[in-house]
Amino acid sequence: MCTAATYKTKDFYFGRTLDYEFSYGDQIVITPRNYSFHFRHVGDMKNHYAIIGMAHVAENYPLYYDAMNEKGVAMAGLNFVGNAVYSEVQPDMENIAQFEFIPWILSQCASLAEVRKLLNRINIVNTPFSEQLPLAQLHWIIADENESITVESMSDGLHIYDNPVGVLTNNPPFPQQMFQLNNYMYLSPKQPKNTFGGNLALDAYSRGMGGLGLPGDLSSSSRFVRVAFTKVNAISGESEEESVSQFFHILGSVDQQRGCCEVTDGKYEITLYTSCCNVIKGIYYYNTYENHQISAVDMHAENLESNKLICYPVIQGERINYQNK
């Protein structure tokens, strides 16, 4: 399971948790403007916007899980198992393999308006990257500071939904996730009033009772409601530190601890990493299951005119700040 969210203060923030039982071997990867992208069905793109995000690099190709570009557009792929269906190659369409979708959008779109235009001509196709890396069944959230959308390629075609809450998890399809929020419209960060009836002397005996009923489990639909409630009520200062800190707290509401979600005998899904992009400044922040310290890679500290991928390893291992030795 994974969860993605957007957050706006002075700048615009976008990120995700990546929950799984093993890592594919990921790095923070910057694709500079002159790295030549080879697209399987639409040819080469020799220059484009620079991109930074978390990716698995195979054959010198950045297989992004989540990323942003230098123009302020961000995007993440999340599991959509059993629902994602990709098409065959079709004439007169822009045939983009599922693993090329993030590079295709982020290399050439400076806003969601431009993303929507590209999506009019796109056909997301079922060409696998390789035998070792077959198709991943995903859906995507794409956002800029003004709006978010969800893209789902299903057996009945490509769906593009406005995403007014700016969050995404996994199954079921997005319209059902949004619909279930109706069931929770009574939730509130304020203390409840006694409307039970019968003149019973009921008491709000604990803080936080306005949120009673907010689902606490790790299922995808529960995480959707929980992160949506947390995000829309989250308040922080506008500074970079306060915003980034708050963003990690928002996604922390759906953090997965080892042992609580068994996927096969003795294998547990955990939050492998959490990312937070400052989409305006091009800074990629992250922490991992084993390292709670926030690390960051700033794309503008690199030579973005280069033609070679720039990779930073994911820093692992807790770094404990001893105060008295």
Ligand SMILES: C[C@H](CCC(=O)NCCS(=O)(=O)O)[C@H]1CC[C@H]2[C@@H]3CC[C@@H]4C[C@H](O)CC[C@]4(C)[C@H]3C[C@H](O)[C@]12C
């Ligand atoms: C496993 C992750 C989803 C985690 C998640 O959502 N877990 C919930 C489980 S569940 O929802 O409960 O079932 C997804 C998210 C992005 C994916 C990569 C995208 C690029 C590339 C595409 C290629 O085609 C195949 C290899 C490739 C490296 C992909 C590997 C893997 O698939 C990644 C990491």
